[in-house]
Amino acid sequence: MNVSNKIEKVDNKGEYIDIVTDGGKFRIMFLKSDIVRIRCTFDKEFPKEASYALVMTAWEDKMDSVMSEERKRIKPYIAKFEEFNEYVCLKTDLLKININKEPFAIEIFNNESKLLHSDLKEKSYLKDENGRLSHYSCINDNDSFYGFGEKTGYINKSKRRMRMNNVDTLGYDSQRSDPLYKHIPFYIKLNKTNKIACGLFYNNSYSSIFDMGCERSGYWDKYSYFSTEGGELDLFFMYGPDIKDVVRNYTDLTGKTALPPLYSLGYFGSTMFYTELQNDCDKAILDFIDKTKKEDIPCDGFFLSSGYTTGEDGKRHVFNWNNNRFPCPEKFVNKMKERGADISPNIKPGMLITNPLYEEFKSAKAYIMDENGKEPHEDRFWGGKASFLDFTNPKARELWKKHLKQSFIDKGIVCIWNDNNEYEINNSKALCEFEGEKITINAIRPLMPNLMAMAAKQALKESCPDVRPYITNRAGFAGIQRYAQTWAGDNSTSWHSLKFNIPVILGMGLSGVANQGCDIGGFYGPAPEPELYVRWVQHGIFQPRFSIHSCNTDNTVTEPWMYPSYTKYIRDAIKLRYNLAPYLYSLLFEASTEGSPIMRPLFYEFQEDTNTYDESFDFMYGKSMLVASIYDKGATTRKIYLPKGCMWYDWYTKKMYEGGQTIEIETSIDKIPLFFRSGSIIPLSEDIMNLHLQNIDSLNILVEPWQDCEFTLYEDDGTSNKYLKGEYLKTCIKVKSDEHGDVEVDFNKEGSYVTKVENLNLSVICRELAPVNIAVDNKNIIFYLDRGSFESSQEGWYFDNEQKTVKIKYNNHLGNYKVSISYAVKDLISI
CATH class of the missing domain: 2.60.40.1760 (glycosyl hydrolase (family 31))
Structure with a gap:
């Protein structure tokens, strides 16, 4: 010693x-x-x-x-x-x-x-x-x-x-x-x-x-x-x-979390079942996308499981397309894009020794070598003996990128899904190139998936320099967030998994990986029962990566409509996900600049409240929203601790609660227990079904003004790298109230991107008084007593007595401006 x-x-x-x-x-x-x-x-x-x-x-x-x-x-x-x-x-x-x-x-x-x-x-x-x-x-x-x-x-x-x-x-x-x-x-x-x-x-x-x-x-x-x-x-x-x-x-x-394309916030379908069909897998996936539209369910893509690579021997061979299942990949990709859906194909770094490309990579010495450095190391892998790409070898990276381009990028695919890249190599003395100096695999094994993602990012940049990469990785080391979104692998299907996957994700967020999630509905096991499935989707919409995936052991397929009498609950939850897209995208921008997680433990925002230090399952979504997912079968009530230091509001009723207490609320299958705090600014979209094909042209911004607060709304074109050259729009929304209780909402903008938002709707929480006057950019706007007249108007305001909320609508302003809300009491009697 x-x-x-x-x-x-x-x-x-x-x-x-x-x-x-x-x-x-x-x-x-x-x-x-x-x-x-x-x-x-x-x-x-x-x-x-x-x-x-x-x-x-x-x-x-x-x-x-x-x-x-x-x-x-x-x-x-x-x-x-x-x-x-x-x-x-x-x-x-x-x-x-x-x-x-x-x-x-x-x-x-x-x-x-x-x-x-x-x-x-x-x-x-x-x-x-x-x-x-x-x-x-x-x-x-x-x-x-x-x-x-x-x-x-x-x-x-x-x-x-x-x-x-x-x-x-x-x-x-x-x-x-x-x-x-x-x-x-x-x-x-x-x-x-x-x-x-x-x-x-x-x-x-x-x-x-x-x-x-x-x-x-x-x-x-x-x-x-x-x-x-x-x-x-x-x-x-x-x-x-x-x-x-x-x-x-x-x-x-x-490194900070890579800013993903906007469409990655949408729902991505996935299942191993479709790519295991003997023929016409492409048609099955196109039918899936078409059915989401028929069912009125938003969708933006599909994770393509590895069955598409199946060779004549029934094994998965990386870079191979099975022509019976996908007769023309380019045509399939184009048809998906026409529907507003991207394909993200599963790619594995282990190359089976029966792969037709095995010898090409062997000749290039692109594999991790045996301890003598003379032959490729062979090890157990999915499907049999395989050798693993050595991503510490520049020549191996170049050859890998060449095949990424030929097999995927040249066919119009710009989303890469790196799977099974844990590098479970059983010979700790197997040799890696390590940029020319040789090192054993046990020294750098967890870095291989990072470098695999880096190679994918480089390949996309070389072929499509203006396309923002969307890469997903299963394994990784510190820094994986620079390249890829991640997810917590092959979870089992159970209420237990739904519950304990929450702290798994929260721990990843605290470890610098803001963009991640879990397979919604559970990957491995029998089909989720209807209640479990609904509750899992209702929780899953808050995960940065939102994908319903499955490899069910009872020959079933987990799809949004698998239980027709419950589909409405699935639909409503996914639509809420799309409503939250402006908020989530802004949070991902914050992650890309500050490192902040999206799903945050309560103590992340309420460090002074030691009652939050052991809370594993309720979490903050950004700094404003508290999510209390239902993870117990048959639950009809839910106890929730509301951190002290602010007031809290029920998302649906706007009922107010004092912080620092545990409340118990009733819950039903159609509700996700949600709260927002005093000092909240939450931008929402409406009527968005596809983030590829639709612009977010209208924003609803929920404002709780009774604690001074600010929020940066982030916008760009959502798909390119032009934001790196200043083509973005950061709108700093600041809310403050004065000694008289009047509220001012300031909008200060930075960047050259021209917003697609044409209409703004503010929902501002009022506590004791209704406003008497509202001005936008120092110009008074019309007050409507009748809700219908307000809703049919282009500009004006209306007070919702039931929810103690003032609704304000107006055309968006391209420059800086402010909205002023006056609460001076009118003395009607003395008049």
Whole structure:
């Protein structure tokens, strides 16, 4: 056992400090005043910098050329350095780090001297006889732990032990199975006493373990640990104090969520059943799209399961089109586009040894090789023995892109679905090219799916430079959000899965992956019963990725109309999804710039309310909406905790509730329990059935004005990359009220994109009084006493007494303007 017990040498290099202990070597550097890197190796020298994960660095890195379009080089933050007899100190305006000389340990404080992190003294950094590296940290009973990527169970991972690894976990238990498909070694610590958040990211892609207080020894203070099979301990500590700050800092390091095309927010159909038909699979899918229109159900695309690749031997062969099932792929793609639907074909990185293209890729040495580096490594895969593409090999990436173009992009397909890319390679010594320097697969396995997505993005850019990519990945490492939307794989069909998939998604959002979801209705198992199916769709419409998918074990197909007497509930839920499209698109823009999740745990928005710290199932949708999904069979009521610090309104009735209490409401099969908070701005569309073919030309904006608030409504053309050149429109909507209770809604615009919105409708919540006057751009508009007259008018306002809401309508303004709402009391008697 090699343990770092005492400091032997300290060398202040200015931009960083080097420390030599009797165990490991350390390098400590601040990237910013609130992000510190602690690098530890037990080798003679630090290994060469070589990261596919980081997009913000302050050093030269082997992957700089590979990552040239994504990586930003910054100058390190120079911390104040002081050395004392017992410790070394580094200070910034936000943090202070004390490095104890003996016993060696690192402690991190904020500028108010509150302890944020402390190594476990005498057991802080160590390397065991088998080469495993471990880092031990002190914890206490008031610490909550969140994130860790895609993990099952309750949202707070205190007292959990979790393995970091990519595994194909068909039909997993969403409460207990571990690991799943993603490997993201990052977590957030939030203390219930001081309510301060910080984050820790271990930039290490070996298989590893997090133990968050599950292990206990009476000889030590309470501790957590990170333990990895190899590499180095490369730790990035990120300060909050808000969780939002931690997530922003983490996504500064590993990248923001890619802004997807607008149509990706729509409903995408999917099922393995259709592509397993022996003939005319294309017709079955076209009929599906046509039926959505007949059933009055919005739809924008279809995820094409891998049956389309089936060869004469009955096996799936990547880049192959089965001509019996799809006689003319180009014609099929064009017919889908005419219907306003895109196709996203399933693509796998394992190439069966019977694939007609196998030898071409072998000749190019595009596969991961055996431990001798002479022959392609063969391993178990879906359908038999296969070799896996080595995406760390530039030549392999180029050949892969060539076939992506020939098989898909040249046929009009611009949506790529990367599946079965966990790289479950059983020989840990199999060799990868690693940009020319060779490395074993166990060192970089979870990075392969990231690079697979990167190759798809590059192929689309090279062939269709103005088309915004839409890529979906099942597996991934830290940073996967830069390239792809993800989903939580092959979930099982049960009420249990519906419930516990919620914290799985929330944990991913906290781990930087804002654009993700789960298969709605359940992927594996018998068809969902009608009530379960309705409740799953009603919850699923809030997931950034919304797709009903299935591989039912009872020979059924999960379709929106599978239970005709329940179809109306499915239809209504999907239409609400489309109504929320302007809000969701704006949230995805926020994710692309700030890193913010879409589905947010309550404590993300209400960190001061410790009652939210263990809530795993109710969540915020953006900062304004609270969703309380129904996940219990036969439920007729629902208890909901409404966080303190604001008022809350029932979505349907506008009934007001005080925050900081648990309420119980009645629920029925046709209702999704929804609330919005005081200080809300929620833009909605209406009558949208297809995001490909229709423009959002009318907006309904719900405003709760009794807390000052703002929201950025984001618009662009929804499909191109012109937004990167300034062709977007950001409308900052600010709401404030004055001492007299009058309300002002300001619209301030930025960007060159010309909006398609022609009509605006505001629904402004009123508490005690109805307005007496409303002006748009300083011009008074007409008040209507009669609802019918108001609804038939082009401009004016009307007061809805039942919901205490003022309805305002007017033609949209291209420039900046404001809406003024006056509540001065009219004294009718004295008149």
